[in-house]
Amino acid sequence: MILKAFCLYTRISAGRNIINNLKTTKMTHEIIQLMQKLKLAGMRASFEGLLQAKNNPTLSNDEFINILLQSEWEDRENKKLTRLLQNARFRYRASMEEIDYITPRGLDKTSLMRLSDATFVNKAENIIIIGATGVGKSYIATALGHQACLMGQRVAYFSAQKLFTMLRMSKANESYFKEIKQIEKQNLLIIDDFGMQPLDHSMRMMLMEIIEDRHQEKSTIIASQIPVEKWHDIIGESTIADAILDRLVHTAHRIELNGESLRKKKK
Numbered sequence: 001m002i003l004k005a006f007c008l009y010t011r012i013s014a015g016r017n018i019i020n021n022l023k024t025t026k027m028t029h030e031i032i033q034l035m036q037k038l039k040l041a042g043m044r045a046s047f048e049g050l051l052q053a054k055n056n057p058t059l060s061n062d063e064f065i066n067i068l069l070q071s072e073w074e075d076r077e078n079k080k081l082t083r084l085l086q087n088a089r090f091r092y093r094a095s096m097e098e099i100d101y102i103t104p105r106g107l108d109k110t111s112l113m114r115l116s117d118a119t120f121v122n123k124a125e126n127i128i129i130i131g132a133t134g135v136g137k138s139y140i141a142t143a144l145g146h147q148a149c150l151m152g153q154r155v156a157y158f159s160a161q162k163l164f165t166m167l168r169m170s171k172a173n174e175s176y177f178k179e180i181k182q183i184e185k186q187n188l189l190i191i192d193d194f195g196m197q198p199l200d201h202s203m204r205m206m207l208m209e210i211i212e213d214r215h216q217e218k219s220t221i222i223a224s225q226i227p228v229e230k231w232h233d234i235i236g237e238s239t240i241a242d243a244i245l246d247r248l249v250h251t252a253h254r255i256e257l258n259g260e261s262l263r264k265k266k267k
Contacts, residue, residue: 042075
């Protein structure tokens with residue numbers, strides 16, 4: 001129906017400003033209603049905006065339709081990004097543009113910028129960020145996650161403690177497999193503050209299941225104060241630790257930060 005209306009306008013508005021012609025047609029209200037029913041919110045807002053503008057540009061029919069379609073596409077993309085960011089549940093607001101490269105902490109800008117296009121997610125590659133408290137591990141992990149959302153990727157952010165707590169609670173209410181499946185669907189999983197305490201048997205098996213599901217299929221970022229060399233002891237149970245580290249660590253991109261806490265410098 002909307003396309004039929006546009007075809008009608010093409011015929012009756014030849015050689016005239018299509019917007020001025022639309023203001024006087026009886027079909028305008030019907031088109032707005034159809035856009036609303038079809039949930040074309042961006043197109044409707046642009047359509048109404050053009051009709052209400054005092055100084056209308058002279059547009060051809062093709063230009064007019066292009067504006068409406070472009071507005072609808074931008075509206076859907078913005079809503080998608082908002083949904084992705086909300087679902088990611090980031091702890092911080094962070095962006096690649098605001099990362100501090102001036103303060104000495106062993107951060108290589110070139111290496112990090114190579115990751116900023118989020119192709120590591122498409123390749124199912126992992127990233128490990130190591131450094132003392134306050135040097136910006138979580139911020140960098142979140143900035144990479146935010147960038148992945150901008151590229152249309154599904155991202156989930158957890159602190160390690162909250163992740164294991166959530167999974168334990170899900171076992172109690174019998175939603176464990178649902179939660180594990182939901183984690184598996186994420187193109188990028190960020191686990192922050194890993195290794196703050198040794199893993200017990202239950203936590204080891206949960207982590208093993210997560211990493212196994214994601215191996216060579218989806219990306220994972222892990223941020224930790226603990227050097228990778230000590231993760232084997234943190235995970236415990238040699239066979240399980242070997243399996244997890246083999247899938248997670250050996251081919252991962254590594255970002256190792258040093259220097260003083262950035263939080264102290266802000267005080």
